[in-house]
Amino acid sequence: MRAARFLPVFAAIAAACNGNDALCGKKYSDVTFVGSHNSAFVGITPAHNQYVSVTDQLNLGVRFLQAQTQNKNGQIQMCHTTCALLDSGSLSKYLGEINTWMEAHPRDVVTLLLTNIDAMPITQFADAFKSTGLDKYVFRPKEKVAIDQWPTLQKLIDGGTRLIVFMDYHSDTSKVDYILDEFQYYWETPFGETNADFPKCNIDRPQGVDPNDYMYLVNHFLNIELFAGIKIPDQFNAPKTNSLQSIDKQVNLCRGTWGRTPNVILLDWINIGEAIKAQNQYNA
Known part of the structure; x- marks a missing residue:
């Protein structure tokens, strides 16, 4: 009898989507995710952006990972600005951990958002997804998905297409159909903010779009400007930056400006503060 009493609880947990059964019926474009900015750069130096591994980020409840890639001798490497500054290993190693x-x-x-500043061949990215087995989970839309036509989380899970992949520049869906052009689907607020009040929610990239047709990403991570054009992540103020109060202040600014909650709130040091509490609040 005692075991039977717990069966409904276990069934509810098993049926949850991203740990929350209320999300199962929500369209992907109606869910708010906290995202890990530069998720591969784990450490404590000024070149790092996270304190805990990608696995630990996912275990916390983070379901949106952003990461930089660079060209290192013809190979795709997880490097910050340049591989001489910070090299966190190969793309394959990073994807393998996610897999x-x-x-x-x-x-x-x-969701995985990759940068491709060096215009590495898109097929080379696909090779890394295939070699790690991660390509078996990818979402492959036959055409551009309108903001109100995204599948629910339940449909993505049932279809085995639980990984949504975006790239900022140099994607080509005619060659790799599952690496989607970020700026066909999202607009972003400015990044590199040095004002702890986060007083803006304007469109930075791409320009000239109808904001109502796009999901949107808020860059809520704070920097310190050492001198003109040189900024580093502000580790000291991470507890305040990632507090529910600070996140909520910018989210409410965005809601007032655009009439809806951001789809993604991108954070440094995501294990510090109240990121997951904020995510749960916005998806309630």
Whole structure:
């Protein structure tokens, strides 16, 4: 009898989407995610942006990972600005860690946003996804998905398409159909903010779009400007920056400006503060 009493609880947990059964019926474009900015750069130096590993970020409840890539001798490497500054290993190593986590968490939808500043061949990215096995989870739309036509999280899970992949520049869906052009789907607020009040929610990239047709990403991470044009992440103020009060202040500014909650709130040091509490609040 005692075991039977707990069966409904276990069934509810098993049926949850991203740990929350209320999200199962929500369209992907109606869910708010906290995102890990430069998720691969784990450490404590001024070149790092996170304190805990990608696996630990996912275990916290983060389901949106952003990461920089660079060209290192013809290979795709997880480097910050240049590989001489910070080299966190190969793209394959990074994707392999995500694959291992997703294999163990079949009810979770994860989004990956990659940068490609060096215009590395898109097929080379696809090779890394294939070699790690991560390509088995990718979402492959046959055409551009309108903001109100995204599948629900439940449909993404049922379809085995639980990984949504975006790239900022140099994607080509005619060659790799699952690496989607970020700026066909999202606009972003400015990054590199040095004002702890985060007083803006304007469109930075791309310009000249109808904001109502796009999801949007808020860059809520604070920097310190050492001298003209040189900024580093502000680790000291991370507890305040990532507090619910600070996040909520900018989110409410954005809501007032655009009439809806951001789809993504991108953070440094995501294990510090109240990121997951904020995510849960906005998806309630």
